[in-house]
Amino acid sequence: MAVGFGLFVILGLVVVPVLVTLLVVVLVRRFGGDGEASWAAPRAAVRARRHELLIASASAVASLVCAGVVLGLPAPGAGGNPPVPTVPGFAQAVGPFAAAVVLCVVRAVGELTWPRPSGAVRTAPLVRRTVWSLGGARLRWLLVTALALVLALILFGLVAGEGGRQFDHPPVTWPDGSLSTSSRGPFPGWPYGVPLLGGLVVSLLVTVATLRLVTRRSPLAGVPARHDAAVRRTSAARLLGGVQLFVGGTLGATLWIAGAAIRPGSGILGGGAEVAWLSGAGAALMVLGAAIGVVSGIAGLLAALPRHPAGAPEPRSRLAEGVQA
Amino acid sequence: MTGADGAGRDRTARRPAPSGPAEPRASGQGASGQGSSGQGAAELRVDLSSAVPVYEQIRSQVAALVAVGALAPGDRLPASRDLARDLAIAVGTVQRAYRELEAGGVVVSRRRVGTVIAAPPRGAAREGSPAPAGGADLLGRTRELVRAARAAGLSDEAVLDMVRGALRTGGG
Known part of the structure; x- marks a missing residue:
């Protein structure tokens, strides 16, 4: 059994991620328009983009492995020893933020592997680079998403039922005078909200610190300024896109779960106006959560595409060439 | 490719020097010099093996870029720490270059804003700018x-x- 477990660890946590990383690198280079011919880029710029692609792939795979490990942790009632026995699904709730932190940490380590300026002749652009200018719209959207998550968690914490893990529907008085009460869970009240808020803060701080590393990276020797800037923008976009995927996904899941709990059960659904509006509100939250999750996923995937140097023609990917042929 | 706007600033790209240590470059069209995109950004080029001190290379290149309009009044230069890191040189070298530029009226240093290109004084020539007439x-x-x-x-x-x-x- 020990041998089997060890084999699982080696295969699942080492061999498979490395193979997936290499496969992603090969596929993106082959089909993603990142080849030398499509950019008409100097050789040094091509090498720089390959290095960036390797860093991005490693950080993405590491974060996915982390997410997989966290999702695989035992939940209460399923046997084993869950991290927080009194809060079911705690690990799964904060798992996305753990994955986001891993994404940033691996990216930060990768940023330290870029070569430092050397040689007698050195160049530097007279451009003031800041985290805010490099982050651009992606950083703003990430902060908007984070703010929405904060507001949602505060709201759900305030309206949660006793214990914070369920939503108590308003009592329904039937025509015969009987009274029905119901509650539904799981619901993202304070037992989940506080750790989620903490995880969000940590994720954002690590993201900004990593983005700062990208901003402060020295220009690459032998790489023209606009190509160097394109590589930098690509690094920032992939970092922010990955974090957006996790933060947006968490917001989407939180809204979905809250909406599902808010919707009244069939037992009191016919209980009149007191609960009728809850059905619509719950459904709206679920739809909104699904939409946010999908959009965040798409944004995260689009961020993986490399950025053009300013003024460069559109790169033609071999996939596009194959379709046209 | 060439052209001069009404303010007398030609914002064309300069061809890089074929050899020699200290030639500033303004790449792309116009040189707002700002933003992280790299488009139109003026570029410094220093040669550590040159007999000319590095701070003087920086000073003269910035002054030259201002003279040809690649850097306009109000453009913000990188912080001395950031430029020193980019060039992998001592911070003090960049700070000296900025001090010399400020003494020559080419730049001004402001708290919380950093070092910005100074507006030319009315009717007077300054280092790095052509005479108004x-x-x-x-x-x-x-x-x-x-x-x-x-x-x-x-x-x-x-x-x-x-x-x-x-x-x-x-x-x-």
């Missing part, structure tokens, strides 16, 4: 001189030697 014409002629010299196969150092010689002999 006929400024656009002088700049255009200077560019013509550079084009003609390069077409004739002269190196940038040879052109600079010619200009220094003309300055010494009073241009006569």
Whole structure:
């Protein structure tokens, strides 16, 4: 059994991620328009983009492995020893933020592997680079998403039922005078909200610190300024896109779960106006959560595409060439 | 590719020097010099093996970029720490260059804003800016001189030697 477990660890946590990383690198280079011919880029710029692609792939795979490990942790009632026995699904709730932190940490380590300026002749652009200018719209959207998550968690914490893990529907008085009460869970009240808020803060701080590393990276020797800037923008976009995927996904899941709990059960659904509006509100939250999750996923995937140097023609990917042929 | 706007600033790209240590470059169209995209960003080039001190190379290149309009009043220069990191040189070297530029009226340093290109004083010439009268014409002629010299196969150092010689002999 020990041998089997060890084999699982080696295969699942080492061999498979490395193979997936290499496969992603090969596929993106082959089909993603990142080849030398499509950019008409100097050789040094091509090498720089390959290095960036390797860093991005490693950080993405590491974060996915982390997410997989966290999702695989035992939940209460399923046997084993869950991290927080009194809060079911705690690990799964904060798992996305753990994955986001891993994404940033691996990216930060990768940023330290870029070569430092050397040689007698050195160049530097007279451009003031800041985290805010490099982050651009992606950083703003990430902060908007984070703010929405904060507001949602505060709201759900305030309206949660006793214990914070369920939503108590308003009592329904039937025509015969009987009274029905119901509650539904799981619901993202304070037992989940506080750790989620903490995880969000940590994720954002690590993201900004990593983005700062990208901003402060020295220009690459032998790489023209606009190509160097394109590589930098690509690094920032992939970092922010990955974090957006996790933060947006968490917001989407939180809204979905809250909406599902808010919707009244069939037992009191016919209980009149007191609960009728809850059905619509719950459904709206679920739809909104699904939409946010999908959009965040798409944004995260689009961020993986490399950025053009300013003024460069559109790169033609071999996939596009194959379709046209 | 060439053109001068009404303010007398030509925002074309300069061809990089074929050799020699300290040639500033303005790449792309216009040089707002700002933003992280790299488009239109002026570029510094220093040669650590040159006899010219690095701080002087930085100072003269920034002054030259201001003279040709690649850096405009209000453009913010990188923080001295950031530029030193980019060039992998000592922070004090960049700070000295900025101090010299400020002493020459080319830049001003403000708290929370950093180092910005100074507006030229009214009616007075300053280091790095052409005289107000006929400024656009002088700049255009200077560019013509550079084009003609390069077409004739002269190196940038040879052109600079010619200009220094003309300055010494009073241009006569």
